[in-house]
Amino acid sequence: MFADLHLHTQFSDGTYSPGELVDQASRHELVAIALTDHDTVEGCAPTAQACDAAGIEFISGTELTAEQDGHEIHILGYCIDTGDPKLLAEISKFQLVRQNRVREMVARLNRLNVPLEAEAVFALANCRSPGRPHVARALVSARLCANLDEAFERFLKKNRPAWVPKFKMSAADAIELIHGAGGVAVMAHPGLNRSDEVIPSMAAAGLDGLECFHTKHSSSTAERYLQLADRFHLLVTGGSDCHGTSKGQPVIGTVKLPYQHVEKLKARAVSNRAQAQLPSAKKPAKTGVLHQADPQP
Ligand code: AMP
Numbered sequence: 459m460f461a462d463l464h465l466h467t468q469f470s471d472g473t474y475s476p477g478e479l480v481d482q483a484s485r486h487e488l489v490a491i492a493l494t495d496h497d498t499v500e501g502c503a504p505t506a507q508a509c510d511a512a513g514i515e516f517i518s519g520t521e522l523t524a525e526q527d528g529h530e531i532h533i534l535g536y537c538i539d540t541g542d543p544k545l546l547a548e549i550s551k552f553q554l555v556r557q558n559r560v561r562e563m564v565a566r567l568n569r570l571n572v573p574l575e576a577e578a579v580f581a582l583a584n585c586r587s588p589g590r591p592h593v594a595r596a597l598v599s600a601r602l603c604a605n606l607d608e609a610f611e612r613f614l615k616k617n618r619p620a621w622v623p624k625f626k627m628s629a630a631d632a633i634e635l636i637h638g639a640g641g642v643a644v645m646a647h648p649g650l651n652r653s654d655e656v657i658p659s660m661a662a663a664g665l666d667g668l669e670c671f672h673t674k675h676s677s678s679t680a681e682r683y684l685q686l687a688d689r690f691h692l693l694v695t696g697g698s699d700c701h702g703t704s705k706g707q708p709v710i711g712t713v714k715l716p717y718q719h720v721e722k723l724k725a726r727a728v729s730n731r732a733q734a735q736l737p738s739a740k741k742p743a744k745t746g747v748l749h750q751a752d753p754q755p
């Protein structure tokens with residue numbers, strides 16, 4: 459029994475609709491999936507419905523962008539209440555930042571004599587959480603770049619001429635936001651960020667887990683994060699980070715997380731919620747992480 463806990467749809471920068479994503483999950487015989495679109499939870503309800511029909515367990519989720527000690531960190535929130543007012547208010551601010559950032563990237567492209575229009579990007583993205591992949595796709599579809607790699611290499615990668623930095627909350631704020639929505643906070647693809655030194659402080663800030671298994675983690679990288687997860691008493695998760703067909707072959711099915719980790723994740727959501735309901739004076743100090751097996755006060 460295997461799960462994939464890192465997937466994107468058209469509600470952010472993936473190419474699959476919820477139905478197409480769930481069809482793919484069925485094809486790969488996954489028993490559980492989580493949807494982790496960037497800065498949105500809009501895709502959760504339709505994906506949950508498609509999962510119900512397909513007999514697949516659905517875990518709600520999102521992927522937030524944060525910053526810790528100068529490193530960009532992606533934080534996955536799982537088992538979140540997708541109607542949580544604070545979460546919804548915050549992510550709608552992040553979406554506005556993304557929309558303004560698209561306009562700024564397009565303005566920079568225009569100053570470079572690349573005649574792209576912001577409306578073309580928004581029409582193509584057709585979602586509230588547009589990002590650089592949509593700008594790249596719009597450049598390709600307007601024949602201003604030959605392919606997505608060229609768009610990123612020439613214009614959109616960090617420090618390239620149309621790159622615009624994105625506002626990022628602190629990792630501690632992201633973790634708090636996810637916990638406030640009843641969820642479990644997991645550091646996404648740590649091997650991509652080359653920022654292992656932030657793991658201790660994130661664990662102290664209440665991080666629940668590490669995404670040890672990811673398409674871009676080699677087996678030795680996965681092993682390193684399994685050891686770090688063990689050392690810091692963090693849960694183990696994994697997923698393909700499939701964005702559909704945007705980057706060639708879809709990667710769903712290439713990372714298969716044993717289901718026992720999903721059970722531990724769900725148990726952590728229950729214990730986080732129970733802890734949040736305690737009167738604040740009785741809450742355990744958040745100076746370390748609670749081990750799954752630690753007795754709950
Ligand atoms: P954003 O959140 O707008 O900064 O965009 C980040 C997204 O761009 C991530 O989902 C990445 O998968 C994607 N991305 C980053 N670098 C590249 C690249 N060189 N080629 C294609 N996609 C990329």
Ligand code: FE
Pocket residue numbers: 466471496701
């Ligand atoms: Fe993405």
Ligand code: FE
Pocket residue numbers: 521532646647
């Ligand atoms: Fe990410």
Ligand code: ZN
Pocket residue numbers: 464466494521699
């Ligand atoms: Zn992702």
